[in-house]
Amino acid sequence: MRMSNVIVVGGGAAGMMAAIAAAKCGHNVTLLEKNEKLGKKLFITGKGRCNVTNGADMDVLFQNVCTNEKFLYSAFYSFDNTQVCDLIEQAGCPLKTERGDRVFPVSDHSSDVIAALQRELHKYHVDIHLHTEVKKILTKESDDNICFYGVECTDHKKLTADACIICTGGCSYAAAGSTGDGYRFAEETGHKVTERRPALVPLEISESWCKALMGLSLKNVEIRMQCGKKTWYEGFGEMLFTHFGVSGPLILSASSFYSKNISKRKGDDEVKLFLDLKPALTPEQLDKRLLRDFEEAKNKQFKNALDHLFPAKLIPVMIELSGISPEKKVNEISREERKAFGMLIKALPMTVTGTRSFAEAIITQGGISVKDINPSTMESRLVKHLYFAGEVLDLDAMTGGFNLQIAWSTGHLAGDSIQ
Template identity: 60%
Template sequence: MSKVLIVGGGAAGMLASIFAARNGHEVHVYEKNEKLGKKLYITGKGRCNLTNACDMDTLFASVRTNSRFLYSAFYGFTNQDAMAFFEDEGLKIKTERGDRVFPLSDKSADVLDTLRRSMRRAGVEVHLNTEVRDLLITDGQAKGLLLADQTRVDGDAVMVATGGLSYPVTGSTGDGYRFAKEAGHKVTDCIPSLTPFNIREDFVKELQGLSLKNVELRIYNGKKEVSREFGEMMFTHFGITGPLVLTASSYVGALAAKQELRAVLDLKPALSEEQLDQRILREFDANQNKSFKNVIGSLFPAKLTPVMIALGDIEPDKKVHDISREERQGFVKLTKSLPMTVTGLRDYKEAIITKGGVAVKEINPSTMESKYVKGLYFIGEVLDLDAVTGGFNLQIAWSTAYAAGNAV
């Protein structure tokens, strides 16, 4: 039996501790917060999208960085295995649109309770309010931990499950990156990911709180299209957010962190320009003596209508029978390609995950063990792995944790 020390009591740290303990090891989890799983508690707006029930091809395609590294881990502990684990441990789950898997109760607390119960049953010892200062490494072998109060803890293996830099209020302050560098590992450049966009145009403030469904957002770097996403989004006082925006950020985040990008919002992607023009023309024919402002509202949510009128070239009080074909088609183009300027990303306080981390070429993909330090493992968000929204990032945590928990 080995003594396994896990730094970080988040999703990856908790699951790794369960499987390491089930394999007969003495397992200790060191968490700097007053409770386990603070970030897991707030994921999915407090509902905890714990994985995605898609097929394996979709699972791999949803990973944005270093998906090939995850081949062994994903097949070793699949999304189906993750669901089975939670169900076997007593958690009732459900699958929603987009194959997103949630606890049936819609409460992330139930996911945390399930993990904590499993840890107790497996005999894991948890040390809360305990910050790790350094890893103890001798002659290329992990030997233990040095705590913030200068206590030395000896062990046979160390797992770093400290998360990234996102949501620093939950304790994700980049400690794992420092540990990795001090152990001789490269840490790739880190930026916030799955994060809202800042938008320059003032009209977004007028639309604050407005949610739109079934719209399409295209992002351009000059003339080159770098992202195209369909789905839901919301306007905020600073810009735009929502599922399609967060997913877009995983594709353009590195660009948006360095330069401004052009965004184009298609408010009616189900219709071609010709079809939308015909629809507007039908509205005009049925209301020939009414003002433009009183007819066009049928196309948009009430909050959006005055903004679209202000951005267009048609006078609000102009009678629709006086509107020219060119004016009408100009408004069609505005509706199909509402222009915005992305001036940057929101910071780590609002980012769901961190893009970048411990270089995976220096990690054994089957075990998550360092190629440089024997008995040292890196799991979860601390690694240079990230995916789009939909439960995929938590699946990365579960799969890498399982690999390490069984390999130690």
């Protein structure tokens, strides 16, 4: 196999992995990054801890991909989560597995993951250029094909190469350099780019009482997102109330299904979020619990009888939404009122008005259409020797390390496929 000159545009997770894979195959690799350092977005992932991947079985990995999971078969199977962990650990960054099979560096420092990848880049002699922004992808016609031949940088300097891998990320975290350059490169070279929306992002809620709960975190709760009669998402976990609505891991996962489905909403159907505050109890068990609590506090006012049911901050809101007078004696509450209160506890309704912006989104949903990309190699079907990997593609997944696995796998496959 002849040695090719390869340019990788973007020094994030996918870009670093693509450069390592290509260099391991014996190619001369030049990595171009417009920031002052590599892995800038990787540095802030997982609240600075870097959720490297998810250690679950392959079928669970695919179940957690929200968009175009079948496209990822070759990528996931050719470089899976075990191989990612092996590479990073062998490069000097020990890893550990936490709840939900989420993999983190033992040190809890994302900088150690980046340092490990940089050691690999240096080991395989990748030529790294920081502060180098690509302005244009250069192509030419050859034998009835359009072929890549180089890039033009913002300083008008042109670099030629045999192949190029675009790993420029999405629209989220613009401060980390993800400004959508890759979408422009794709469109300028004839590729279709699907609509981009923020994903893994907090949700905005119209009900004013949400603001009163700002800062309240709830664990072990269940939510159901519904539009008309269709259920878009159901999940269990942890959430947080904010000044604009709701956030936290459970909500971030739900947001990906909101973004995915909102364009298909019919007419004026509202998107509702139903919060089950007591998912461990059936409605019948909850009613027995309420009867028991009410019996113990039968001479108290309703407002003073809920301490064992909810966090203090939530009590005034639940009283207000119940329609039961706060001063009413517990022994005067009717069976109908108690049953309705139980239903409120099992399905506290909120109205979703939208997501927060890309500035608060962990990832971008949408991107370069996978129909234009060969899933076995990550090479463009339209421009020979041009490859795409990572978040710039129309691929996204749930929280828990799955999105980084997409970046590692697609980046590695692109780098490994160059002839």
